[in-house]
Amino acid sequence: MKTLAAVVTEIGKPLTLKELDIEDPRDDEILVRIVATGVCHTDLVVQAGMLPVPIPVILGHEGAGIVEKIGSKVSKVKPGDHVVLSFNSCGSCESCREKEPAYCYEFMPRNFGVTREDGTTALSMKNSPVHSNFFGQSSFATFSICHELNTVKVPKTVDLSLLGPLGCGILTGAGAVINSLSVKKGSSFLVYGTGSVGLSSVMAAQIQGASTIIAIDLNDDRLEMARELGATHTFNPNKTTDLVEKIIELTTHGVAAALDTTGLPDVIRDAVLCLAPRG
Numbered sequence: 001m002k003t004l005a006a007v008v009t010e011i012g013k014p015l016t017l018k019e020l021d022i023e024d025p026r027d028d029e030i031l032v033r034i035v036a037t038g039v040c041h042t043d044l045v046v047q048a049g050m051l052p053v054p055i056p057v058i059l060g061h062e063g064a065g066i067v068e069k070i071g072s073k074v075s076k077v078k079p080g081d082h083v084v085l086s087f088n089s090c091g092s093c094e095s096c097r098e099k100e101p102a103y104c105y106e107f108m109p110r111n112f113g114v115t116r117e118d119g120t121t122a123l124s125m126k127n128s129p130v131h132s133n134f135f136g137q138s139s140f141a142t143f144s145i146c147h148e149l150n151t152v153k154v155p156k157t158v159d160l161s162l163l164g165p166l167g168c169g170i171l172t173g174a175g176a177v178i179n180s181l182s183v184k185k186g187s188s189f190l191v192y193g194t195g196s197v198g199l200s201s202v203m204a205a206q207i208q209g210a211s212t213i214i215a216i217d218l219n220d221d222r223l224e225m226a227r228e229l230g231a232t233h234t235f236n237p238n239k240t241t242d243l244v245e246k247i248i249e250l251t252t253h254g255v256a257a258a259l260d261t262t263g264l265p266d267v268i269r270d271a272v273l274c275l276a277p278r279g
């Protein structure tokens with residue numbers, strides 16, 4: 001059958017819409033009609049060539065859609081189910097067995113390999129293969145082939161067009177707060193950067209019951225949204241002097257937990273300086 005996909009044909013260039021052939025799902029695969037997909041910074045990093053993958057390739061890893069067809073060995077979902085797609089994992093390594101698939105020993109080949117394990121790809125254009133299976137989904141397309149391990153059934157009552165970012169941005173921010181940092185009720189939490197990961201961390205900190213939630217960003221509109229979503233204090237470093245001192249003063253001994261979503265060494269250093277003992 002045919003699918004329309006946004007294809008990277010040249011590194012650093014805009015995606016181009018192409019009509020491609022897509023194979024039927026194999027025994028352990030699921031064909032999903034994509035209703036909506038998020039765009040994550042990792043897609044842009046790969047498109048820019050900073051994380052090399054072979055081209056032509058279809059990116060996208062925050063897909064949400066409806067199951068169209070399943071392989072004979074698939075039992076987790078059935079045609080018509082609404083699903084959200086996330087990152088892929090092997091399901092059998094030590095991390096996967098301990099229910100930590102984000103640390104799967106095969107994370108890189110399963111998510112950035114852009115082929116199946118046997119080196120084939122389900123998509124082609126005029127009989128020439130197009131790389132897919134990015135994060136086990138390649139969701140920048142009208143149809144996606146994915147797997148039981150990265151497909152999550154969701155209620156049909158929820159608007160699918162809103163759910164894509166659950167697969168990456170939201171689980172990254174919320175998972176950092178709930179699982180990695182274990183932010184406690186009544187404690188303090190600080191996040192640098194209020195993009196989708198940072199805002200998700202703010203929401204999770206509020207759910208955890210943190211009493212002081214500090215958000216820092218250069219964009220005032222994002223800070224306003226952070227306040228709407230639960231931040232108790234927000235700062236724009238361009239408009240604040242002695243920010244680290246202010247945060248320590250605000251929290252008496254520093255924050256109990258800090259999260260950086262920027263990846264900038266100077267920001268990470270400041271986040272560490274804001275921490276209380278044992279933070």
Ligand SMILES: [Zn+2]
Nearest residue numbers: 040042168169
């Ligand atoms: Zn992502």
Ligand SMILES: [Zn+2]
Nearest residue numbers: 090093096104
């Ligand atoms: Zn694994």
